[in-house]
Amino acid sequence: MPSPIPLNQEISLTVIKTACSNCNLRELCLPFGLSLDELERLDDLISTRRRIKRGDHLYRAGESFDSIYAIRSGFFKTDVLLEDGRDQVTGFQMAGELLGLDGISTEHHTCNAIALEDSEICAIPFNRLESLSREIHNLQHHFHKVMSREIVRDHGVMMLLGTMRAEERLAAFLLNLSQRFTARGFSHAEFYLRMTREEIGSYLGLKLETVSRAFSKFQEEGYIAVQQKHIRILNVSGLKALMNHRC
Amino acid sequence: MPSPIPLNQEISLTVIKTACSNCNLRELCLPFGLSLDELERLDDLISTRRRIKRGDHLYRAGESFDSIYAIRSGFFKTDVLLEDGRDQVTGFQMAGELLGLDGISTEHHTCNAIALEDSEICAIPFNRLESLSREIHNLQHHFHKVMSREIVRDHGVMMLLGTMRAEERLAAFLLNLSQRFTARGFSHAEFYLRMTREEIGSYLGLKLETVSRAFSKFQEEGYIAVQQKHIRILNVSGLKALMNHRC
């Protein structure tokens, strides 16, 4: 009979893979600020991991809500549909961010969440999250902060849509992406866009042609280098100035 | 010596005035769905009532956060300021609605809340609300719903700002106000605007002249009757059609 040790190692590897306590995103995600002990209790709650292929829905508007989702890897967009067919991208989400908070309000999802690349998510049953956060003050407080942050983010987008012109919007968008990639240990200056010009346009309240023209303009002026979805930021402060100055 | 009875009555009147359990907004506000017993525990928490005069700030962006606020009577706007001086109204709030949720995220308020008429608010110390909602499941869940509803509302505004044209935006705005007045027992068809054309414009991402022209247009077409801030809606379905149809 073979020694049990290798087997145990394998099992323990699997456990490591699925646990918040060993997730390298834990400082960005729901577990932020929890003690080891508290982390383990959170681990128990997150039983389901799921792979979502590029183009597939994580959930659809109208579906009944029972979980929120933490992105373990990959990239998503959320969009809302109006009766008359118009739609708008309401956000782009990356690893460590939460999806589905909109569903708490009515017990039904109010937007679609679609993977922009092959992704992996952790499903967090919401009633169990509520009951655990009644016991773990840190978890409760952090969850409230995450929801509040979402509200603040939305206000930022409203500001952008309400007061900024096309180039300012795109500059703000690029700087925001750059900052979020940095927080995840990627280059702040060089990244691949996971979304099309049309999706960027939808998010920013612009047509895809306008987005494309703004990219070209930024390139001409030496702020960035664009090659399709590959972006290099050459002049961060230039972009910032462009965003803030009323010209 | 006079009988103590009148005195007691006076005291009890004061208590009635300040308690959630006797507030006629309790079904719209935080106490929604609580039992009598739970309501009384919430009463203990809401010690501070405050009057805010028209034009005064309830809080300012940058101030440190420790309470959220329930509007007992009156009308508020919230606005965000950009470094370069641009600002935008992010919402209008009426009786029964909560203010200050944006502050949870960073422990500092991120917008200004300004009374548009003489108003009265209940201050709810946030750490005490968190600790009470660890004990009262209903309170916890309802609070989560309220935050989520705010996120959904913001998505609606993003949709409006990103995809609708001027008249559609104003129609959506009027219908939303009408619906909220109705929920508070006021006429759905006739109300006074508490905000200026400029504030409406800021909220809707339009200039005040555009707002004014849209009002005039609606009046010409017989959808509404406008006289300064007094609005009568004459044709709800007309407004709805205007909002939904891609023309």
Place this chain on the structure above:
DNA sequence: GCGTTGGCTTGATCCATGTCAACCGGAAAT
């Protein structure tokens, strides 16, 4: 290797809304 396809770029033109300016009317101040 060649054609097809989807996403992107660029140019020409149009139009909704912004901008600038004049005027109006009611409310508050003198």
Place this chain on the structure above:
DNA sequence: ATTTCCGGTTGACATGGATCAAGCCAACGC
């Protein structure tokens, strides 16, 4: 009663971004 002021309305004109249209490029299937 008169003046001032603020918010609102309306008109003339300017413009940023939408729309329409053509063409380009890279990836992919055959």
